[in-house]
Amino acid sequence: MLKDKLLELLAPEVAALGYELVELDAPGTGGSGTLRIYIDREGGITVDDCERVSHRISGVLDVEDPIPGHYVLEVSSPGLDRPLRTETHFRRQLGHVAKVVLAPGRPGRRRYKGRIAGIEDGVLALEVDGERVDLALSDIESARLVPEF
Structure with a gap:
């Protein structure tokens, strides 16, 4: 599954920056869509944190190329209705x-x-x-x- 592959690929990169990859929503199989990455850390997330993670994982995604077709990358905090996975x-x-x-x-x-x-x-x-x-x-x-x- 694409989601599992992306979690395996990106979680260590996010952790290396001092954040937790809480969840991700992978783009659909149609070749376009949005890759949403939800990050967190103690004390919360700022726009600068999202930018830092976006820059890091963009490079990894460009090199590894796990997603076919065009997609948009979004990085954000999990919010009040945060996803629960683990x-x-x-x-x-x-x-x-x-x-x-x-x-x-x-x-x-x-x-x-x-x-x-x-x-x-x-x-x-x-x-x-x-x-x-x-x-x-x-x-x-x-x-x-x-x-x-």
């Missing part, structure tokens, strides 16, 4: 509300919204309507925090 991401957000979408092809419900109750051995525990729901991280297509005000 056990570490979910662990940092214990007690917060998240929306989770499971990959297609699984029987039953695909969308959940609930409070993150725990994460262990690749299994996310969500508190949904007073019930605990266990979801394998490998079954999750996407997950995002729900901003609470």
